[in-house]
Amino acid sequence: MLSFLRNARLQRTARSWTTAHSRDLNCSAILRQEETEKDDAEDVPAKERSGFRDVSFEQWLRTEGKKYETSRRPRNWLGGEVPFPLNRTFRPPPPISDRLRAVIYNEFMSNPAVYTVRTLSERKGISMQRVAAILRLKGLEENWRKGKPLQTGFLVGMEEILGITERKQTRQSQIELAGTEGIQELGGDASQADRQMEEGNDRARERYQRLFWEPVVEGYEPIIPAELERAATVHHEKAKQEASLKLILARVPPVKHETHIVEKEGRPPIEFVDVGSKYVDIDDRLRRLKESERRSQLKAKRRARKASLKRERAAVVAPAATD
Secondary structure (H helix, E strand, C coil): CHHHHHHHHHHHHHHHHHHHHHHHHHHHHHHHHHHHHHHHHHHCCHHHHHHHHHHHHHHHHHCHHHHHCCCCCCCCECCECCCCCCCCCCCCCCCCCHHHHHHHHHHHHHCCCCCCHHHHHHHHCCCHHHHHHHHHHHHHHHHHHCCCCCCCHHHHHHHHHHCCCCCCCCHHHHHHCCCCHHHHHHCHHHHHHHHHHHHCCCHHHHHHHHHCCCCCCCCCCCCHHHHHHHHHHHHHHHHHHHHHHHHHHCCCCCCCCCEEEECCCCCCCEEEECCCCCCCCHHHHHHHHHHHHHHHHHHHHHHHHHHHHHHHHHHHHHHHHHC
16 A cells, blocks of 8 residues: 555656646747847837837827927917817916016005005906905015025926016006006906906806806807806896795785875975885894794693693582582
């Protein structure tokens, strides 16, 4: 029995050694083949290995991509006048130049009582929110300066890339264009958006109008602005209906005569004006009405409880009297 097991072990060891040796030979042959192919590839020129993809890229560089090699205008966009070719309606305005921001901040710091935010907004043609943001950022910049010169190289480069142009004007042209310097740098679209933002009161609607820029196909009108206006109209109508419903629930009598004049001989006429619910707090009146209804219900429950107690006492006293 032991001799059989010993012979089987020797046979298995010899077989495994043969398999491992053949695997090593195969692996070494594959490695030699890969090294040969690598050497052959190194001998082939790069242009022959590049194939159709590199050839087409070189052709694109010679034809269409030639204009992107050297920028001829500040904003060298792929879409020409727009940054994204597939979204022709997205045309971001350039930001305000650092020169104009410095002028606004210096005027404000020279005399805050005279050069207020409203005054600077009217003089430069910029919205009050934008002027306040400029003052905050410039104040933070002065606080971080700490007596060290600012590195403005990156700022100058970015202003050139974003298309912020410095306009050298004479004194007469500055007087003629007073109050429009900010509009010239921002553009009419951004200035109009600032005015609409100041006139509106719906903050949620304004936020979505600022964040969402609808892509519109050439020749078609955008859908989102009309839907937003319709939603605003529906919201105002609903608010009016709720206000009128509150007036009905608050039992406010309608206005019969807006003005009533009483005249008597020998006395000046007296005019009475019906202001209606102008000085009535509808919410407070509704609260008082609900509270009065609740108190009346409690009183009714107390009266019913007292009546039931009287009936029970009468029922108990009646048998005792008969006895």
